[in-house]
Amino acid sequence: MERLTTLEITTAILGAFTPVWIGLAVILVLSWIFRGKLGLYGKLFGSPIGMFGLILVLFWILTAIFADQIAPYDALDQVSGMKNKKPGWPVRGLEGEFYWLGGDNLARDVFSRLVLGSRQVMIIAPAATLFAFMVGITLGLPAGFRGGRTDTVLTFLANLVLAFPVILLFFLLVTPEIRNDGTVYQLWGGRTWIASVPNILALVLFLFPIVFFLVLWTSKYSHRKDKLFLSVGLTLLIGGWAYIGLVFNADPLGVFYMDPNLLNIFVSVVFVNAPTVFRIVRGVTIDIKTRDYVAAAQTRGERPWYIMLWEILPNARGPLIVDFCLRIGYTTILLGTLGFFGLGVSPESPDWGMTINEGRKLLSLYPHLALPPALALMSLVLGLNLLADGLREESLKD
Template sequence: MTTLTASPAPVAAAPGALRRVVRSVLRSRMATFGFALVFLHIALALLAPVLTPFNPTANDGLVPLENPGGVHLLGTDALGRDILARTLFGGQYALAISFSATAIAVVLGSTIAGIAAFKGGIVDDVISRFLDSVLAVPAILSMLVIVTVFGSGPWVIILAVVVVYTGGVTRIVRAAAMDVMPRDYITAAKARGEGMFSILVREVFPNVLDIILVEFAMRASWVVLLISSLSFLGFGANPPTPDWGLMVAENRNLMAVVPWATLSPILALATLIVGLNLAADGLAKSFGVDRMKEVLG
C-alpha cells in the first residue's frame, strides 16, 4: 500500500516567513539600501504638502527662471513654478499611477494564471497562445496605440499598463502555479470538494506569493520608467501635471539656464527605479535564488 506524504509548502507560505524575509533582506546592504530609497520616496510623496508651501501647477506670481536659493531651494522653471514642489508632487503622481497599475496587473495576471494552471488542457492552451500573441507586440507600441485611441490621463495610462504587463505576470505566475498544482495538499483540497477559487486563494496563491511579490517589485520599476517615457514623448500626463517625464520634456532646452528643472526629476526617477530594482533583487534572494531562477527562467 502506497503512503502519501504531504509535499512541504514553499518557505514563503510557512509561519514566520515574513520575519525570515525581513532578516534576510536586512543582511544584504544593497537590498536594505533599495528598500530605504523606496520608503524615502514614499515618505517624501506623502509629506509633499508639508515640505513645500508652493502650488506645483501654478506660478502664484513667482519669478520665472529664478536661481536656486532662499525660499526656492531648486529655483523656478520657465513658467515661474517652484521646481522642488513639482518634483515632490511628481513623486505622488509617479507612485500612485505606477503602483496602482502594477497592482491591478499583478492581481489580474495572477488570477488568470491560477485559472490556467487549475483548469489545464484546452483552457491553458488558449490562454497561453493568447499570451504569446499579446507579448509579441512591443510594450511601448501597445501603450502608444491605447493612449492614441483613448486619449491621455491617469486612467488611460493605468489601462495601458494593465494591458501591457498582465500577460508577462500571467506567464511567470502560471509557471509557479503549475509547479504547485500536483502537490498533495491541492489534491486533498479537491477531494474535500472545494471550488476552484477557494483552492486558488487558500492553497495556490499563498504558495507562490514569493513569485508574486518579486513580480510586483520588478514590474513597478519598469512601469515607473515607462510612464515617464510616455510623458516625455507627449503621450502621458497632460500639462500642468507635476510629472517627472513631463518636467524633463518641458525644461530640456533650458539646461544652461535652470539645470535643476531637468536634473531634479531625472535624479528622482533614477533613484526610485534603482531602489525598486534593488528591492526586487533582495526579495528574490531572500525567497531563495534557486526557486526564483527555476521559475523565472
C-alpha cells in the first residue's frame, strides 16, 4: 500500500469525526430554536466571536465524549514497524489501515492518542475549576458581605497562597516525593491513608462542595422542613459517599475513586485557583450588597446566607461565568505544562502536555509528533478565551 496524500488524510480524519459533526449540528440547531429561553447562553448567538469560541469548545467536548468511537486504536497500542512513521503511513500487516497522523517514538498512533487525550483534559480542567469555584464562593460571599475580621482573615489567607509563583506551587504539590511523604494511618478494611500535603488538602477542600450545598438547601428551605430534610439527607448521603471514596479511597462499591496522581493534580488545581475565585466573588459581593434588592431582602428579615446565595450570587453570575470559562483555559494550560515536565497523570497517558514533551525531542526530524497535540491545546484554550469574550460582551448588554 502507498502512503496517503494530504487530501486523503484530511478526508479520513473528517470522516472519523462524524459523531462530533452530528452532535455539534444538533446542539447548535436546538440552541438556536430555544435561544430565547436560554438566558446568557442564548444571547451568545448575537456574538460572532463568542459563537466561534463556543463551536471550538463544543468540538472538543464532543470529541472527549465520542473518543472511543473516533480513535481507531487504543492509546497504548503499539504496532511493529510503525515507530516515527510519517502521517498517512500504511499499518504493517493490516490491509487498508493507516496511521493518519503518523506513529510516535513507541509506534503508537498519534491521532488516537490526540483524541483520547482530549478526554482527560475535558474531565479534569472543568471539574477542578468547578471545585475551585465552590471553595471561592463559599468563602468569598461571607468575606464580602460581612466584612470586618472575617474579611481580613480570609483575604490574608488568599493573598498568602497567591504570593507563591503558580508553577513553583504546582511543583511542590504534585511531585511524587510530596505525595508519599507523611504519616501512614490504618483505616477500616485494611486500607491505609498517608497524611501528605496533597492528601490533607483533599481532606479539607473536598468538604467545601458538601458545605456549599448544605448551606444552599438550609437557606432556601428553612420554612419547608420536608424539602429541607430530603435535600440535606441526599447531600450528606451522596456527598459523604463521594468524600470517603475520593479522599480515603474507601468506597466499598468503587464508584468514587481517583488515581493518586490524578488526585494530586486535581487538588493542586483547586488549591491554586480557589484564592483567585475568592477575590473575584468578594469584590462582586462588596459591590452588589449595596443594591436596593439586597436592602429589601434585609428589610423582609431574610437570613444572611439566604441573601448571599439567593440574592447576591445570581446577580453575580455574569462575571463568574466569564471567569469560569477563562479559568478552564488557564487550568488546561497548567495541565499541559505539568504534563510537559513529566508530572502528568501517568507516563503512558495520552496527556497532551506529555505528548508534546515526548515529541519535542525529535521535533526537527519528526514534527508530526508534537504539532497535533500542541495545536489541539491551542485551539481549546483559544475557544475558551473567545467564548469568555463573547459571554462578557453579552453580559454587559444586560
